[in-house]
Amino acid sequence: GSINVTVSVGGVSVDPGDIVIGDDDGLAVIPREGAEEVLERAHEKLSAEDSVREEVLEGEYLYELNGYDELFENLTIVGPEDSIQ
Secondary structure, eight states: OOSSOOEEETTEEEOTTOEEEEETTEEEEEOGGGHHHHHHHHHHHHHHHHHHHHHHHTTOOHHHHTTHHHHHHHOOOOOTTSOOO
């Protein structure tokens, strides 16, 4: 076999130095040149999730923290007896 060459996995090019992460749901390929940005964004996401987790533990509702309460308040539901013109 070959070492340090570009390969194709599921139709996606994977170059030497790229990061490949996988679990039961599939694979993700992070190009080497984008790895720092991906890591930074992952840390930001984890920090935001930690914040939400703390608020939920303090008694807040995830439903409200995500804004679903306002979303559903502003929705207009049209039933089968209503006509749309």
